[in-house]
Amino acid sequence: MRVIDINASFGKRVSDDERFSLAAMLRELDRHAVACAVLYHEQAVHYSMEAGNRLAIEAGRENPRIIPAAVLNPRDALRWPGELDRCLRQGVRVFRFFPSANAASVRGRVFGQMLQALRGSGAVVMVPASDCAPEGDALTWLAEQTHACGLPLLLTELAYSFLYEIIAVMRQFPHVHGETNWLATEGTVEVLVEGGSQSRDVGMGGPALGAGRFLYGSAAPARPMQKALNQVLETGLGRADKAAILGGNAIRLLGLDSAALEKLPQLPSAEPVMFDGPLVDVHSHLGYWPLPMPNEDYDPAPMLKRMRRYGITRGIVSSYESMRYDIAAGNRRVADAIHGHPELRGYVEINPHQFELSCREMDRYLRLPNFVGVEMELTHIPCPTGGEKVRRLMAEAARRCRAILFMAAGDDAPAERELGRQFPDFTIIHAHGFDPDWARTVADTPNVCVEFCLSRASHLNVRDALDILGPRRVLFGTDQTFLSVGAAVGLYWDAQMSPQERPLVLSENARRIFALK
Numbered sequence: 001m002r003v004i005d006i007n008a009s010f011g012k013r014v015s016d017d018e019r020f021s022l023a024a025m026l027r028e029l030d031r032h033a034v035a036c037a038v039l040y041h042e043q044a045v046h047y048s049m050e051a052g053n054r055l056a057i058e059a060g061r062e063n064p065r066i067i068p069a070a071v072l073n074p075r076d077a078l079r080w081p082g083e084l085d086r087c088l089r090q091g092v093r094v095f096r097f098f099p100s101a102n103a104a105s106v107r108g109r110v111f112g113q114m115l116q117a118l119r120g121s122g123a124v125v126m127v128p129a130s131d132c133a134p135e136g137d138a139l140t141w142l143a144e145q146t147h148a149c150g151l152p153l154l155l156t157e158l159a160y161s162f163l164y165e166i167i168a169v170m171r172q173f174p175h176v177h178g179e180t181n182w183l184a185t186e187g188t189v190e191v192l193v194e195g196g197s198q199s200r201d202v203g204m205g206g207p208a209l210g211a212g213r214f215l216y217g218s219a220a221p222a223r224p225m226q227k228a229l230n231q232v233l234e235t236g237l238g239r240a241d242k243a244a245i246l247g248g249n250a251i252r253l254l255g256l257d258s259a260a261l262e263k264l265p266q267l268p269s270a271e272p273v274m275f276d277g278p279l280v281d282v283h284s285h286l287g288y289w290p291l292p293m294p295n296e297d298y299d300p301a302p303m304l305k306r307m308r309r310y311g312i313t314r315g316i317v318s319s320y321e322s323m324r325y326d327i328a329a330g331n332r333r334v335a336d337a338i339h340g341h342p343e344l345r346g347y348v349e350i351n352p353h354q355f356e357l358s359c360r361e362m363d364r365y366l367r368l369p370n371f372v373g374v375e376m377e378l379t380h381i382p383c384p385t386g387g388e389k390v391r392r393l394m395a396e397a398a399r400r401c402r403a404i405l406f407m408a409a410g411d412d413a414p415a416e417r418e419l420g421r422q423f424p425d426f427t428i429i430h431a432h433g434f435d436p437d438w439a440r441t442v443a444d445t446p447n448v449c450v451e452f453c454l455s456r457a458s459h460l461n462v463r464d465a466l467d468i469l470g471p472r473r474v475l476f477g478t479d480q481t482f483l484s485v486g487a488a489v490g491l492y493w494d495a496q497m498s499p500q501e502r503p504l505v506l507s508e509n510a511r512r513i514f515a516l517k
Helices: 022-031 042-046 049-062 080-089 109-118 138-148 160-172 188-194 225-233 239-254 301-310 320-324 327-338 355-365 388-400 413-422 436-442 459-469 485-494 501-514
Strands: 004-010 036-041 066-071 094-096 124-128 153-156 176-179 279-286 312-319 344-349 371-377 403-407 427-430 448-451
Touching: 004 022, 004 239, 022 036, 036 042, 036 049, 042 049, 042 066, 049 066, 049 080, 066 080, 080 109, 109 138, 138 153, 138 160, 160 176, 160 188, 188 239, 225 239, 225 485, 279 301, 279 327, 279 501, 301 312, 301 485, 312 320, 312 327, 312 371, 312 501, 320 327, 327 344, 327 355, 344 355, 355 388, 371 388, 388 413, 413 427, 413 436, 413 448, 436 459, 448 459, 459 485
Parallel strands: 004 036, 036 066, 066 094, 094 124, 124 153, 153 176, 279 312, 312 344, 344 371, 371 403, 403 427, 427 448
Antiparallel strands: none
């Protein structure tokens, strides 16, 4: 199985981090047995398209594993026509546009002129779907214009919040393809390819899209290659469908010479990468997700099956319903779901806007042996991290249990640090990861820890947190049943943990914090 990464880059942006260099990218290709990658240079997006494109083209000339992509910026009105022609003459066939980064609309007249200039060139157009707001119908307009110009359209960044619109557009326009790096929600790759049902016509409320419409992309080096690989490899799709998504479709769409690829690396296995030792998942959910993905609701059986596949011996679970709608109903249903399943433990969901009810919920469930902590996610119930409501409720939680899974409101590292210092014997596990600046802010507060499950997580942030905080303050989390377990495993895999770090991060820290046997 030969893998082609359709969405990767190199080059620094106001940084001298070697992990963004071309040499580092080539090492990542080797480490993941990826045959080649379609690369653009970051300078072409953020400063000079001419200089950045020149570097990408030079990299392609020097290394057969690099397929250069050119970036065109409609704001550079005096130069884009000449740059487009120059890139075509030098053999570039992938043209990327970044509307948000360049503060330019895909519905603008200049963007239409660019597409007309590419007509008949055999080029592939790549645009982030996340840049096309649904209320403006920009995605449909983009599909119509590229179709009229005979240009295949490859949408990157398929945000789950916008996926319903992407599906509708892809059904209407067969020339539109999707890239996989953001398809991290559980079962979504299979739903899109096969319809999520035995019938290919009913699972998504209409025809399935098929494997031929999707191409593997990682968004490396900022995002982890193995995460995106696992999202495809863990599916129940047949080998032929996996091979098409991982490389075959790119070969066809870009018109690559298959014979020239024969000497390049091949993926050694069609199975996702996994860790050898036991894992403890400190962040998982039951409940209903209103997205194009399988509805498992409060049935723990699919979760337990995934846990067994990946060697997760314990999973700590909360209710999505409690976060979004009714904390009492969600907590009750989690308690019912985990009863009789020793692999599962529960979090009591609490809400700073419902102080009395939250205290009653803690008193009801924390006396049970299978509830081990509480959860508070302020992104779902907006409330200032450093406000009195949060401090008051956290004080009650700290009296009743050992730890909280906690999501601060926005960029609020100093407030989270102060909470940690106010309750020094209470472990705060920051949910969904943080960047090095956040890690440095809380570095002197040893009871603030972190786990990194996120649909667009960064393995670089995991590595930085390990280096700044130490391995005893980093934990493993998946966010299932929302996110793919394989994606989480791939994320932590690409952090390249040492043999000493792995057992701490993957299980021992959680066992210590929650007193798990």
